[in-house]
Amino acid sequence: MTTAFQLHVVRRDGTTRETEVENAASLLALLRRVGVDEIVAMCGGNCACATCHVYVEADGPLSEPEVEEREMLETLLHQTPASRLACQLMVDPGITRLKVTVAPEE
């Protein structure tokens, strides 16, 4: 069952984009689909490079990061409690609005 939600993206230069999207395999795939190219995802979405680091706010609960994602996030200079790796985050069906801010480059 596909679910649509509002995706609000804040890029590094402060510009924003709001669009309605259908859920996808990962947040990284969604961001690619809406043209957020500044996330380079050097490792190809394999939780190995943390270049897809984003800050996420949702209007509902998100699945918790697995241990590999948590350990990668802990190596980051710009980590905050809202940090996630876009390649690892699957958006839960109950979410109707998601704000994603692209984290500064490490």
Next chain:
Amino acid sequence: MAQPLDISSFPTLAEAGFSGGRDNFREFCRHIFRSHEPRFLRTEEGQLVVFRHADLTRFGTAPEIGALPIGQMYPARFRDGAKPEETPGWKVGEVISGQIFTFNPPLHGPARRMILNWIGPKQVSQMEDLARSVAREVIGRIRDGETIDLVEAVSEAVVVGFWSRLLYLTDQESGAIGQAAREMTRLFYVKRSQDDQRELDRAFEDYARLLHLAAERGLAKGDPALLEIEAKLRELDFSDDPFETGIVPKSVGSVLAGNLVDGFHTAALAAANTIHTLLHHPEALDTVRQSPDLLPKAITEALRLEPPVLALSRYVLREFHVDDWILPAGNKVMMIWAAGNHDPCVFPDPERFVLNRPQVGLTTFGTGIHICPGRHAGVMLTRIMLEEFLSQGVTIEPAEEKPEWIPDHFMNQLRVFPATIRRAESQG
């Protein structure tokens, strides 16, 4: 129905004009990317060679394609009854067996995170003051009007000096490690002689001895980072498997020795290549001089153009399906990572330096789970060197003698980079 990939049907690297080294690599890319065929190449020994960006990404991120295990890299070392004195490559294999680039799951993930806890972005940012102090000293020693070899006098001096100070090595020990790192260049010759192998074993033995000494000193001093590595090592509960998973390092010294080969050797190449690129693109250097915040972008583009690594090998862990073909397990695959950065399908006009070029898809540091974890430290050292040149008002001018790139090599490496240093306070 999928068929086994007939590797013998592809042209060899030599037939495609590849012999190694920077100048030949550039020529190779200009030739091979003129057309979409051949899709792949092969080595004389029958190894598949991947060079097109789409395939580098596909192979590089596929779980079936893993790191080249140490037992496949140095099989003689792991034969029953093998003896150190009779086995060329013994010492090299011993050191490299501690490197995460020879590990596969399930050992790879925890070992990689152990390394990132030590030299990930957060930790590297805390090392900047040390890097700056070393760079300031090294660059500060160069007199106005002096012609130097930038490779030896700056990039190697800063890189080796930095790691040596971080790891409690004396100046004399640092000199010895620098010499060993220089000898490591032989490891990447397209064809290595017996003499090369002997020198490599000698160099790696000296290098490993010093890194083990550094580990002992650091642990005795209570260095938190080294104590953390020691703690994480105890948690690595895996059996040794040289032919697939890897060999669990038995000491902090083994972790340092295995994983700083690139720290001491390849990081210096990255710095030298970046300086060379900017020197030959004066408009980019001027832009960075006026807007230092653009330095990271300039470094990224310089390393796209002149990545330190031309090619490294991976290994087919499980049968891999690529389009209508099957690549069986047990095959080695040569990945010409540098060619990904020069593929015009992804990077139009690839030999042109473009400061604002989109950076998605760079293959400078590989891709997939084996992407280089040391890139943060390497890029930081390059940036600090350039910042120090700028802050000391240093201008680098090409010398009469031209830079030389090492030919017949799997690295994109300057043998010598003569340059004349001018200092702002002395310019009229």
